[in-house]
Amino acid sequence: MEEIIINGGHRLSGAVEIDGAKNAVLPIMAAAILASKGVNQIENVPILADVLTMQSVLEALHVRTKFDHQRAKISIDAQHSLSPEASFELVSKMRASIVVLGPLLARLGHAKVAMPGGCAIGSRPIDLHLKGMRQLGARIVQNGGFIEAEACKLIGAPIYLDFPSVGATENIMMAATLAEGTTYIDNAAREPEIVDLAMFLSEMGARIYGAGTETIKIVGVPELHGVDHQVVQDRIEAGTFMVAAAITQGNVLIKDAIAAHNRPLISKLTEMGVKIEEHDAGIRVIGPEKLIPVNVKTLPHPGFPTDMQPQMTVAQLLADGTSMMNETVFENRFMYVDELRRMNAQVEIEGNTALLHGRAQLRGAAVEATDLRAAAALILAGLVADGETRVSQLQYLDRGYHLLHEKLSLLGANIRRSQVAADGTEQPILNVISN
Ligand SMILES: CC(=O)N[C@H]1[C@@H](OP(=O)(O)OP(=O)(O)OC[C@H]2O[C@@H](n3ccc(=O)[nH]c3=O)[C@H](O)[C@@H]2O)O[C@H](CO)[C@@H](O)[C@@H]1O
């Protein structure tokens, strides 16, 4: 079994580099399907399990890909004839595979994509994606676990989203690029990853206006072409290191971090007494001796990101009093709390709110990640716990962080990743994801 083993109690200091954003690169890779001419060269691509899964999804659609891990660059060639079918095997591995639906439908006129199931954090329906495709004129049937969509020609339309869903905004925006006429997406998601996707599509020749606001206008064009694109930095990885510095009384420069993408986190950490300096070189975070309790509510961007909720609760547990965390985006995102309780955290859950009793004396324990950000939160807890914390189920961590333990180790944490045998002997892990 692979484990990350942490001996807590070390202040973090130094500078850390952040990779490209998982949540930007996945839809960008799917959008590459839209280029009927030229090859896309995507740079600043993180080496993550989810990126490798998306690469397999594209390969299964007969898109040609080449991922140069050394250069963090993937080339995607979709110029030839493609398959319209994304299998259950691949879609069930990663929910985000559903973003191939819009590009396939726009490019081929039909798509057959396995229904993504729910996951640990919620049931995650895709009704808004399908509503959008129908409003663009697609006929959609759900059959044998697949969504089958068909349209000779998509026609631009006004589309209102009941909720600013990130995935639905992306799927609809991609489908609308090749539609006839103009599409408006109202109550669109405004996340920085939507803006990065819109920039990529615009470079490919799409006409997109207003990405990053609540109304996105897409004027359809006849075809798109391959381009070079640099993926935006991962604000959630950056945020995870910001919390790591804040809770360890650390002093860490998160290199090239984009403060504008992390405003709600910066605001909450500042309220907690954390010193945050915004420099040209990045964001410097200096953790105080005592953290002040704060209440936090997750919301769609520009609200506090749900993907930082588990990490933030670790800071709240260390604060000098009681704090609340109110999760409004996903209905089941407190599963990791039971694992934090093993580390002596005092938490009460009432509906979608966690009451976090501060001044926690966290103690090292063997804990299991229950999802991606839960894995990050447990590692953060390990950095400040007395004694040894052993985090397992690292396949969740590998979905969204590359070499987190090495980056933390370079900042001064006592942390290692090992293959641990039944008799307790350890073999260090040198190459986390090899492909
Ligand atoms: C790969 C990726 O980019 N993942 C991110 C994306 O996920 P994802 O795109 O799945 O998140 P959404 O914004 O779509 O989901 C937010 C909420 O809307 C609901 N919903 C969504 C679509 C739909 O058709 N119907 C519906 O009811 C979901 O169940 C959830 O409760 O945004 C989330 C919210 O910021 C982040 O936590 C994820 O990290």
Ligand SMILES: C=C(OP(=O)(O)O)C(=O)O
């Ligand atoms: C929930 C997340 O991702 P996904 O939507 O891919 O499950 C996340 O990145 O925290």
